[in-house]
Amino acid sequence: MAFSITRLRKGLGKARRGFWGRIRRAALASGLDAESREALEEILIEADVGVAATQRILDRLEKADAVGEDAIHNALRDSLLEVLGRAREEPEIPGGRPRVILLVGVNGVGKTTTLAKLAARYKAEGMRVMMAAADTFRAAAAEQLEVWAERVGVDLVRQRSGADPAAVAYDALESARARGVDVLLVDTAGRLHTKHNLMEELKKIRRVLDKCEPGTPDEVLLILDATTGQNALSQARLFKEAVEPTGLVIAKLDGTAKAGIVLAIREELGLDVRFVGLGEGVGDLERFAPEAFVDALLS
Amino acid sequence: MFEDLGEKLNRSFKGLLGRGKLSEKNIESGLREIRRSLLEADVHYKVAKDFIQVVKERSVGQEVLGNLRPGQQVVRIVHEELVRLMGSAFTDISRSRSAPTVILLVGLQGSGKTTFAAKLARRFQKSGQQPLLVAGDTARPAAVEQLKILGSEIDVRVFEKGSGADPVEVAAEGVREARRLNFPVVIVDSRGRLHVDGELMEELRKTRDAIAPQETLLVVDGMSGQDAARVARSFADDLGIDGVVLTKLDGDARGGAALSVRAVSGKPIKFVSVGEKVDQLEPFHPDRMASRILGMGDVLTLAEKAQEVFDRKQTEKMERKIREASFTLEDFRDQLRQVKKLGSLDDLAQMIPGMGRVKGLEAEEGRLTAIEAMINSMTPEERRIPRIIDGSRRKRISRGSGTQVKDVNRLLKEFEQVQKLMKTMRKRGPFRMPMSLG
Known part of the structure; x- marks a missing residue:
């Protein structure tokens, strides 16, 4: 499944029009003056980039000393790309065992939907996929996953509601090994990052997986809601402390929200975006490509 | 941990202590701090801009009071203006003269509508009015199931026609059922979309016309960023809302979206939903929210x-x-x-x-x-x-x-x-x- 820039552009359509239209007005041929700096600042703030990251980006832009629309465009593009870093490859998995991916995040960000989309994606690549319903807390979470498992056509391991999530993960990994599964996707209950006990529970899931199969989970993906504001930074910080996510997924990016907070998270915590969710369909998940992302934002 | 806004302001007003008036010039850096603080709390930048103007007008020309440090003095003005903007007191749900009172819940996906539906039902139940819940979110997998489980936990009946049913019909039938069985209150859940679009609004308008709700409440994620303003405006303009509910405020989000939503929709915020337990619902208190947005904590709720x-x-x-x-x-x-x-x-x-x-x-x-x-x-x-x-x-x-x-x-x-x-x-x-x- 190739990255489709047209689709991403379509998703970001509304964002793009507002963005560059205003930069044009703001960045006059003479270069970056106080007024155009303020206009740029408002654009970045409105995209949820946050005050501190916006200041840093604009400071760098000022140093670039660009004059004229094209030069400013390129300088800003470079500056944003520099923050985002290069796209990362998926880690290699030693053969003979399932790749284990753990999905974490706060409530309502779209974890379960993202999991279904990842399942569809790996299945389309010809892999044998299994889901584990380790969200044993939210009412009907396992049922929701069951609907998706049927729709996508993959196996699901679940237990009764209220069961120990770490035990579900353990069982799922054992059964994934026994059945020769290539990718095991583990759903977890949404939790606010400030709830210490729930974060401990996540750590336990991580520990138990590692015990069952050293080296797993291979990936821990933190799902962020594209409409979340500055709090996403705090979420990323605390999830990082607890379970060391290997990457981010921005869900719901096809709204009007621009998820600029990702820039601040990349800058402060070094976490890369791995995927972006662009729609409600099961095929609407793209591998994150920083250049396409920035170009779609600035074109 | 972020520094208290009052401390920051005290620093930027250093040297002003005990002499003179607040002037446009000496207040400037202080206003920048206030703006920054609002933006960090996710207040929409345009709302923040207007707000700073108001604070500036009120502050310039004020004597620096002897017993109050100038930073504290300006914080008080900021706090008062925030409270004023968000509405001065708690506005409860308005009731219909003839039963049942119909409440329609709307909002984006993942904002917490279904959980809030159960919490609101619990609140009515505790005040002696047994409500009927209507499972109108027939699109999200297992949303109906979720409401049924929550309903059985609190012993509230849930009217449902399964997943995939026509949401407008479910809502209409649910309200008819409530009338037939003499329920005093009926709470209708609805489908959320990823973002505001024509299709969703059309469906919600049809639902609204079919059930004529006394209250249409917009459920907004308390962690929302700048986009919250746009979402609130769309719902207010295209559908019409009577109030707003903020969810997920038990985290460390400062909830500046509350200010944006209030400013662009003009509608009161009625409830604050914290946590997943059905009893965790609090009436909205503008003064507490103001403290929270300014990072001043919420001692009153604790009390x-x-x-x-x-x-x-x-x-x-x-x-x-x-x-x-x-x-x-x-x-x-x-x-x-x-x-x-x-x-x-x-x-x-x-x-x-x-x-x-x-x-x-x-x-x-x-x-x-x-x-x-x-x-x-x-x-x-x-x-x-x-x-x-x-x-x-x-x-x-x-x-x-x-x-x-x-x-x-x-x-x-x-x-x-x-x-x-x-x-x-x-x-x-x-x-x-x-x-x-x-």
């Missing part, structure tokens, strides 16, 4: 919670016991249990200014549990007269409570000190217990 939990008679009894120095380990345990009812120490810390990110509370929490276990392992006599607890009793207590003898020693030693303290306080005459807020 209110404490009042709910600590029953007055018991508090008076405790006070008397302490006065008479007849406070036993049993009483101590009762106190511990009441403190626990307030919620986890982490939750409480969130409400206290400057304590938001204090670590190590969970260790304290574990110790409280251990103390309770130790007291539980004592005989009633031991609880009344702790000095009879000798070495072998200590061993028995530690075994019974899964602790170590040194933990028991520590508890007894601390309790002895508390008792001594109480005796000295007794000599100083009447006092109020720190826990008593009545």
Whole structure:
């Protein structure tokens, strides 16, 4: 499944029009003056980039000393790309065992939907996929996953509601090994990052997986809601402390929200975006490509 | 931990202390700090801009009061203006003269509509009005199932026609059912979309026309960023809303979206939904929200919670016991249990200014549990007269409570000190217990 820039552009359509239209007005041929700096600042703030990251980006832009629309465009593009870093490859998995991916995040960000989309994606690549319903807390979470498992056509391991999530993960990994599964996707209950006990529970899931199969989970993906504001930074910080996510997924990016907070998270915590969710369909998940992302934002 | 806005302002107003007036010039850097603070709380930048203008107009020309530091003075103005903007007092749900009162819940995907539906149902139920819930979100997999489970937890009937049913029909039939069975209140859940689009609005308008709700409430994620303003405007303009509910405010989000949503929709915020338990719903208090947006903590909510939990008679009894120095380990345990009812120490810390990110509370929490276990392992006599607890009793207590003898020693030693303290306080005459807020 190739990255489709047209689709991403379509998703970001509304964002793009507002963005560059205003930069044009703001960045006059003479270069970056106080007024155009303020206009740029408002654009970045409105995209949820946050005050501190916006200041840093604009400071760098000022140093670039660009004059004229094209030069400013390129300088800003470079500056944003520099923050985002290069796209990362998926880690290699030693053969003979399932790749284990753990999905974490706060409530309502779209974890379960993202999991279904990842399942569809790996299945389309010809892999044998299994889901584990380790969200044993939210009412009907396992049922929701069951609907998706049927729709996508993959196996699901679940237990009764209220069961120990770490035990579900353990069982799922054992059964994934026994059945020769290539990718095991583990759903977890949404939790606010400030709830210490729930974060401990996540750590336990991580520990138990590692015990069952050293080296797993291979990936821990933190799902962020594209409409979340500055709090996403705090979420990323605390999830990082607890379970060391290997990457981010921005869900719901096809709204009007621009998820600029990702820039601040990349800058402060070094976490890369791995995927972006662009729609409600099961095929609407793209591998994150920083250049396409920035170009779609600035074109 | 972010610095308190008041402190920042005090610094930027340094040198202004005790002399002169606030002028456009000397207030400028202070206003920048306020703006920054609002933006960091996710207030929409245009709303923040307008707001700063208002604060500026009110501040310029004011005398710097002698007993108030200028930073505090401006913070007070900011706080007052925030409260004014968000509406001055709690607005309850308006009721229909003829039953049932129909409430329609709308909002984006993942904003917390379904959970809020159950919480609102619980609130009506507690006030003696048994509501009917209508499972109108027929699109999200298992949303109907989720509402059914929540409904059965709180013993509220859920009207549903399964997943995939036509949402407009479900809503209409649900309200008819409520009327037929004389339910005083009916709460209709609806489908959320990823973002506002024509299709969703059309469906919601049809639903609205079919059921004629007294209240259409927009449910907004309290962690929302700048886009919250646009979402609120779309719902207010295209559908018409009567009020707003903010969810997920039990995290550390400062909830600036509240200000944006209020400013662009002009509609009052009615409830604040915290946590996943069905009882966790609070009426919206603009003054508390203002403190939160400014990063000043939420001491009032804490006080209110404490009042709910600590029953007055018991508090008076405790006070008397302490006065008479007849406070036993049993009483101590009762106190511990009441403190626990307030919620986890982490939750409480969130409400206290400057304590938001204090670590190590969970260790304290574990110790409280251990103390309770130790007291539980004592005989009633031991609880009344702790000095009879000798070495072998200590061993028995530690075994019974899964602790170590040194933990028991520590508890007894601390309790002895508390008792001594109480005796000295007794000599100083009447006092109020720190826990008593009545």
